[in-house]
Amino acid sequence: MSEERRADIHPGRLPPQAYAAHFADHVPPLTEAQALLEASRCLYCYDAPCMQACPTRIDVPSFIRRIAEGNVRGAAESILTSNPLGGMCARDCPTEVLCEQVCVRNTEQGLPVAIGRLQRYAVDGLMAGAHQPLFTRARSTGRRVAVVGAGPAGLACAHALARRGHSVALFDARPKPGGLNEYGIAAYKVAGGYAQREIQWLLEIGGIELQCGWRLASAAQLEALRREYDAVFLGLGLADTYRLGIPGEGLEGVADAVEFISHLRQTPDLATLPVGRRVVVIGGGMTAIDAGVQSKLLGAERSTIVYRRGEQQMPASRKEQDLARIQGVVILHWLAPVEVLGEGGSVRGVRFERQRLEDGRLVPAGEELTLEADMVLKAIGQRLEAGLPSACGLAQRDGRIVVDESGRTSVANVWAGGDCVADGEDLTVYAVAHGLRAAHDIDTQLRNGRARADG
Amino acid sequence: MAQLDIEFCGIRSPNPFWLASAPPTDKAYNVERAFEAGWGGVVWKTLAEAGPPVVNVNGPRYGALLAVDRSLIGFNNIELITDRELEINLEEIRTIKRRWPDRAVIASIMVPCKEESWKAILPRVEDTGCDGIELNFGCPHGMSERGMGSAVGQVPEYIQMVTAWCKRYSRLPVIVKLTPNVTNIRMPARAAKAGGADAVSLINTINSIMGVDPETLTMSPAVGEQGTHGGYCGPAVKPIALHMVAEIARDPETAGLPISGIGGIGSWRDALDFIALGAGSVQVCTAAMVFGFKIVQEMINGLAGYMDRKGLASIAQLRGRAIGSVTDWQFLDLNRVSKAVINQDTCIQCGRCHIACEDTAHQAITAQRDGRRHFEVKEEECVGCNLCVNVCPVPGCITMRELAAGEIDRRTGRVVSDTRLQWTAHPNNPLRSGA
Numbered sequence: 001m002s003e004e005r006r007a008d009i010h011p012g013r014l015p016p017q018a019y020a021a022h023f024a025d026h027v028p029p030l031t032e033a034q035a036l037l038e039a040s041r042c043l044y045c046y047d048a049p050c051m052q053a054c055p056t057r058i059d060v061p062s063f064i065r066r067i068a069e070g071n072v073r074g075a076a077e078s079i080l081t082s083n084p085l086g087g088m089c090a091r092d093c094p095t096e097v098l099c100e101q102v103c104v105r106n107t108e109q110g111l112p113v114a115i116g117r118l119q120r121y122a123v124d125g126l127m128a129g130a131h132q133p134l135f136t137r138a139r140s141t142g143r144r145v146a147v148v149g150a151g152p153a154g155l156a157c158a159h160a161l162a163r164r165g166h167s168v169a170l171f172d173a174r175p176k177p178g179g180l181n182e183y184g185i186a187a188y189k190v191a192g193g194y195a196q197r198e199i200q201w202l203l204e205i206g207g208i209e210l211q212c213g214w215r216l217a218s219a220a221q222l223e224a225l226r227r228e229y230d231a232v233f234l235g236l237g238l239a240d241t242y243r244l245g246i247p248g249e250g251l252e253g254v255a256d257a258v259e260f261i262s263h264l265r266q267t268p269d270l271a272t273l274p275v276g277r278r279v280v281v282i283g284g285g286m287t288a289i290d291a292g293v294q295s296k297l298l299g300a301e302r303s304t305i306v307y308r309r310g311e312q313q314m315p316a317s318r319k320e321q322d323l324a325r326i327q328g329v330v331i332l333h334w335l336a337p338v339e340v341l342g343e344g345g346s347v348r349g350v351r352f353e354r355q356r357l358e359d360g361r362l363v364p365a366g367e368e369l370t371l372e373a374d375m376v377l378k379a380i381g382q383r384l385e386a387g388l389p390s391a392c393g394l395a396q397r398d399g400r401i402v403v404d405e406s407g408r409t410s411v412a413n414v415w416a417g418g419d420c421v422a423d424g425e426d427l428t429v430y431a432v433a434h435g436l437r438a439a440h441d442i443d444t445q446l447r448n449g450r451a452r453a454d455g
Numbered sequence: 456m457a458q459l460d461i462e463f464c465g466i467r468s469p470n471p472f473w474l475a476s477a478p479p480t481d482k483a484y485n486v487e488r489a490f491e492a493g494w495g496g497v498v499w500k501t502l503a504e505a506g507p508p509v510v511n512v513n514g515p516r517y518g519a520l521l522a523v524d525r526s527l528i529g530f531n532n533i534e535l536i537t538d539r540e541l542e543i544n545l546e547e548i549r550t551i552k553r554r555w556p557d558r559a560v561i562a563s564i565m566v567p568c569k570e571e572s573w574k575a576i577l578p579r580v581e582d583t584g585c586d587g588i589e590l591n592f593g594c595p596h597g598m599s600e601r602g603m604g605s606a607v608g609q610v611p612e613y614i615q616m617v618t619a620w621c622k623r624y625s626r627l628p629v630i631v632k633l634t635p636n637v638t639n640i641r642m643p644a645r646a647a648k649a650g651g652a653d654a655v656s657l658i659n660t661i662n663s664i665m666g667v668d669p670e671t672l673t674m675s676p677a678v679g680e681q682g683t684h685g686g687y688c689g690p691a692v693k694p695i696a697l698h699m700v701a702e703i704a705r706d707p708e709t710a711g712l713p714i715s716g717i718g719g720i721g722s723w724r725d726a727l728d729f730i731a732l733g734a735g736s737v738q739v740c741t742a743a744m745v746f747g748f749k750i751v752q753e754m755i756n757g758l759a760g761y762m763d764r765k766g767l768a769s770i771a772q773l774r775g776r777a778i779g780s781v782t783d784w785q786f787l788d789l790n791r792v793s794k795a796v797i798n799q800d801t802c803i804q805c806g807r808c809h810i811a812c813e814d815t816a817h818q819a820i821t822a823q824r825d826g827r828r829h830f831e832v833k834e835e836e837c838v839g840c841n842l843c844v845n846v847c848p849v850p851g852c853i854t855m856r857e858l859a860a861g862e863i864d865r866r867t868g869r870v871v872s873d874t875r876l877q878w879t880a881h882p883n884n885p886l887r888s889g890a
Contacts, residue, residue, distance in 0.1 A: 040523035043848050046806030047822065068523060107803040108849055 007253040007346035008277040008374040013299025019270040022297040026188040026323070027091075027117065035121045039068035041105060042113045050099035050115055055424065055433040056083035060099055060115055067122055076126035077134050079119055083436075084159045085152055087127065087198050088181055089429045090120035091189050094286075096319040098429070127201055137206050138165035143446045146171065146229040148216050151179020152428045153235030153418030155202055156435030157442075162207035164443045169229065170208050173215035179237055179418075181428065183262040186290040188297070219391040226413055231442045234394075234401065234409070234416040235435060238382035238426075244282065248340025249378075253347035257281060257291035257379035264294055276375025278302045280350050282337055283379030285315040291377045292329040303329045304371060308336040308355050308362060335369060336362065340376055349373050384420055397422045407438035415442060457762035458769050459755060461495070463735045464628045464653035464713045466586045468559040470495035471730065471758075471770055472751050475717055475738035476563035476589060476632070478534060479748075483547035487554075492748035493755060496559025498656075498738060501536035501591045502544055504566040504576055509538045509598075515676035518665035518685065529691035530741045531663045531676075533683060535597045536565050541576075549583040559736075561630065565591040565603050568613060570620050577625040587628035590621060592643070593659020595636050595686045605659065608634035611646035618650025630715060633657040633699075635692075640699040644709045655703060656715035656738060658696040660686025689741040693719030697728055701781045704733030721750070723757030730770060731777035790876040792864045793839035793855040795819070795832045801852040804828050808843035808853060816842050835865040 014022070030038065042064040050060040059078050066075035079086035095101075095116040103112030126134070143166045147158045150172035158168040176182050181195040203210065216222060216236065225232045241256045243249060253276065267273045275298040281291045284307030296303040305324065307314055310333050314321060321331060335352035342348060354367040383399050395402040395410035400422035407415045417423075417434025424430035459470040473496035474480050474489050481500045489497055503509055511534055520529035537544060552560045562580045566572040580588060592614055594604030607613045614631060621629045631647035633640065635658040647655050662684045666675050674682045696718025703709050716734030720726055721742035729737050742750055767773050797808065797820075809830050812820040819836035820843060823829055832843075839855060847853045858864060860873030880887050 036523050043805040043807060045804075046810035047828070048806075049804070049828070104803040104805045 006344065007348070009253060009274045010277075011274045012271045013275060013277075014271070016271055018299075023187045023191065023270060023294075025191045029124060030114070030117050030121045035067055035118060038114050038118055039064045041109075042068070043104060045104060049102035049104065050113075053099045053102045054082075055098075055427075055429045056086075056089070056436065058082045058086065058099075058119070063122055064113065064115070064118055067118055072122055072125035073131070073134075075122035079122055080126075080134060083429070083432050084156055084202055085181075085198065085428065085432045086119055087123035087194065087201075088152065088190070089432065090116050090123060091194065092181075092185050093427065093429050094317045094320065097317050127197065133204060135163050135205055137162055140167065140207070141165040141446065143167065143230045144169065144228075145231045145233065145442060145446075146225045147233045147235065148225070149173075149179060149235035149237055149418065149420075150177035150199075150210065150212070151235050151237050151418055152181060152431035153435040153438075154179070154233065155199065156432040157233045157235065157415075157417065157439045158208050158435075159202045159205055160436050160439035161442060162205045164439070166207070166230075166443065166446065168208045170210045171214040171216070172210070172212045173239075175212055177210055177212060179235070183265050184258060184287075184290075185265075185428075186261070186294060187265055188294075217388065219388075219393070222392045222411075222414070226411075230413070230446055232414045233407075233435070233438050233442065234414060234420060235418040235431070236384065236401075236416070236420040238419045239385045240383045241378065242381045242383060244337055244340075244378055244380065246337055246339055248342050248347070251340055251342040251347045251376075252345055253374060254340055254376045254378070257283065257287045257377040258382065260291055260377050261287070261294065264298075270298065273298060275300050276373065278371075278373050279304070279375045279377060280371050280373040281305045281377045281379055282350070283307065283381070284309065284313070285379060285381070286320060287382075288377075288379035289316045289320045289324050289329075291379055292331075293324050293327045295375070295377070296327050296329050300375075305329060305331045306335050306337070306350075306352060306371070307331070307333050309357075310334060334365070336364075338368075341370065347373055347376050350376055382419070403434075405437075406441035407434055408441065457759045457767055459495075459759055459762075461736055461770050463559070463715065464587070464630065466496070466559050466561070466628055467557075468495035468736065469557055470751075470755055471726065471734075471736045472496075472754055473498060473559060473561075473715070473736055473738045474743060474748075475740040476501050476561075476591065477740040477744075478532075479740060479743050481537065482539065482544075483551055486547075486551050486560075489743075489748045489751075490551075490555045490558050493751045494558070494748065496561065496586075496736070498561045498563050498589050499544065499548055499585075501563040501565045501594070502541055502576070502580065503536055504572050505541045508540060509535045511535055511538050512678045514678035518676040520665060520689075520691065527689055527741070527745050529663075529665075529687055530689035530744070531665050531685035531687045532660070533596050533676075533685040536563075536591065536594065541579075545579055545583050548580075548585050552584045552586075559587075560585045561587045561589050563589040563591050563632070565594065565598060568602060568607055568617060573617065573620045574624050577621060581625050581627055585627070587630060587653075588621065588625060589630040589632050589656060590617060591632055591659075592617075593632045593634040593657070595634060595660055595662050596684060605634035605636050608632075608643055608659070609637055611642045614643050614646040615650035618647055618652045622651040628653040630654040630656050632659055632717075634659045635661050635695060635699055635718075640702050641706045641709065644703040644706065644712070648709050648712050652712070654713035654715060654735075655709075656717055657699055657703070658692065658718045660688045661692055661695065663687030688718065690719045690721060690725075693725060693728070697732055700729060700734055701732045701778065704775060704778045705781055721745075723754045723761060726754060726758055727761065727773070730773050731775070732781070733775045733778050735770070735774055785878040787877065788875045789878065789881060790872045790874065792858040792862075792871050793841075794834050794837045794858065795839065795841070795843050795853055796856045797830055797832055797843075797853050798851070799831075801849055802830060803849055803852075804830065805848060806830060807846045807848065811842050811846045816840055837866060 044061040063075040063078040099115045100112040147154045147170045158170045178195040279295040279300045292305040334355045339351040349372045352369045354365040355362045356365040401416045415438035418431035419426045476498040480497045516534040518531045592608030598604040599606040631652040713735045715736045716729030717738040726737045809820045809822045844853045858871045
């Protein structure tokens with residue numbers, strides 16, 4: 001009979017009406033009354049720490065003051081001038097470790113100003129109504145730039161270049177633009193198709209030609225781009241994932257968390273999306289949290305995140321961990337997977353070995369634990385597609401593309417940013433900052449007429 | 456336990472909190488509820504002479520200045536005096552006074568500036584058994600266009616004349632209610648006293664326009680396409696009212712004249728301010744209109760608690776205690792030196808003090824120390840202006856330290872003197888005494 005056993009992975013674990021509620025905005029938008037009251041808590045600090053903590057240097061006191069003065073468009077203008085993806089960042093930034101962490105209200109009142117939610121209020125307010133465009137394109141420069149990857153870095157770069165009058169060809173490998181905004185972030189953070197609404201707004205600037213389904217897969221393609229365009233920006237993201245490298249990884253029911261989330265994001269009816277009865281997520285970052293929480297929201301009976309180090313070392317912020325726990329996800333620490341157990345070709349559990357630190361290194365503590373599982377989601381990190389950067393001659397460090405402080409790669413006229421580069425953290429807001437930084441440098445170079453001169 | 460009962464120009468009241476002549480005292484129904492809630496007295500909404508009643512607008516009568524949390528900062532109105540029949544009001548006053556003999560019931564009156572008008576109404580008012588009359592010389596809108604209200608209050612000779620008529624034709628104590636829409640409040644107060652007034656009450660409301668609707672570019676509040684200035688009151692006017700009360704209390708010509716304080720009183724703390732600056736009773740309107748009559752219970756409780764804590768047995772022991780602390784600028788001690796001190800333990804590093812001082816004052820607060828965010832007073836630049844204290848969001852974080860005599864003022868390099876130096880004797884004053 002054991003050969004007959006299939007892992008318990010099924011769609012439709014919840015009553016049909018439950019899905020919409022489970023995947024609605026987890027942080028609801030502020031009402032006008034709430035926004036005005038919250039805005040009044042901002043002290044309009046001198047040389048505001050929140051602004052310094054933002055990788056895109058959004059002038060937080062200014063935009064909050066404008067909200068308080070009833071000038072929502074002006075608030076959005078302030079935000080989007082610094083960060084054209086301010087609406088997305090308002091939703092998915094871990095503000096608790098960025099702007100809100102340094103808010104002086106933490107000291108006095110034990111509660112920061114809700115900067116992220118206010119930012120969303122302003123940008124949503126702008127986008128909700130019919131609006132005069134905030135930004136207009138400068139006169140065409142006749143220069144052409146290829147942007148590879150329509151994720152946050154590429155979108156920010158393309159928008160900034162288009163504003164400055166350059167023509168942008170924006171390529172993406174997937175059927176839809178947006179990168180992780182469209183395929184990666186937890187659904188309940190970007191409810192209502194926000195990623196595509198934002199992209200639509202970004203493209204309103206004009207001068208950006210989007211081509212989806214185009215993948216950069218060879219050095220020859222990059223060479224062709226370099227010949228055809230005045231500059232190239234690579235916002236490739238991290239297309240590959242790390243493997244566990246343990247027995248049983250190929251069993252049915254074992255999947256990459258990013259793939260699971262990507263399917264979830266693209267499934268129009270979540271009642272049709274299969275999920276395991278008992279889900280084990282391996283990893284400790286945001287992807288692990290998102291996979292664990294969304295499994296639970298899909299109706300998994302048990303969702304367990306297992307991380308090989310301790311709570312303090314978890315890359316996911318404390319707030320995210322708390323969010324997972326509130327959703328009923330169990331987080332276990334100091335456990336490293338040693339084998340995925342199967343039966344009849346399907347996963348039935350994961351065997352873990354307890355870990356401890358010895359001189360800063362993880363070593364087995366000599367104790368094992370087996371968790372039953374119908375689905376195992378791997379969230380132990382992503383990486384560049386092996387081989388491609390080397391083939392293109394791009395210098396790398398720690399598996400990422402090396403760039404200088406302007407975002408230039410080691411290849412002339414090629415800039416890069418976002419998760420694919422070895423700089424900053426893997427967050428939307430850093431990707432945006434990279435895209436803007438590169439756009440600024442590309443623009444400077446193109447205006448100085450040095451394009452391709454040193455190529 | 457502190458006693459809150461008062462006797463104000465012969466009028467007794469179980470506590471100093473009266474409802475001012477205004478919509479809350481429009482009729483018996485409201486006043487009955489007010490007395491049930493605990494108000495010590497009411498000044499009945501202003502009576503007009505017999506005949507066709509006054510007509511009010513049937514659109515917005517009120518406008519407000521609100522904080523972000525919609526707490527009320529200032530309030531404005533264009534409602535006129537009573538629009539009810541005189542006889543009905545008089546009958547209700549009579550009934551109320553009979554039902555509430557221990558409470559103060561005062562009738563506010565506004566009739567044309569003619570002797571026969573006053574002569575006609577005063578006996579009828581007195582006949583109700585009320586405790587006193589208040590002459591409405593303050594209403595700044597509507598009635599003033601007809602030569603009444605503030606139109607009288609702005610002409611000291613009229614105040615004196617009408618007050619004298621009232622003293623002639625009535626045995627009741629006469630309280631003259633003053634308008635703040637004058638340049639020097641001492642003049643109308645002196646006129647009231649010269650006319651024989653038993654007391655003054657102030658302030659009435661201030662001429663005001665609340666704003667402009669940004670969509671229609673119409674002033675607000677407006678009745679249709681147009682509005683008119685209204686009378687401004689509420690918390691925002693308290694400092695103006697306090698100044699005027701203090702001026703009358705410390706003017707040698709009016710010192711000792713009983714004052715009923717009015718203007719932005721919403722708590723026992725506000726009442727304390729007025730009483731300490733010379734008021735023998737206080738009148739409230741806006742706070743009651745925002746919160747209802749029950750709020751008097753919090754005022755009574757707070758004031759009694761304060762007086763117990765300070766060992767004050769009666770309102771009389773508190774009344775006027777701060778008057779001596781009010782003087783002219785020329786008598787301030789120019790030898791006193793204060794410096795701001797920022798408590799680094801409670802500073803939240805918002806930097807408001809720095810930017811306020813840097814941009815608009817004396818560049819006396821640092822923004823950094825050793826490359827780190829740090830806000831500290833540079834005593835060599837600080838003039839002790841108190842701006843930083845006022846903009847700091849943390850109560851008590853920034854304080855003013857007065858330098859002791861003998862200390863060196865690091866801004867001027869001079870030793871702080873232990874002798875007093877007023878402008879009247881300052882060497883820079885060409886008109887100094889003895890110069």
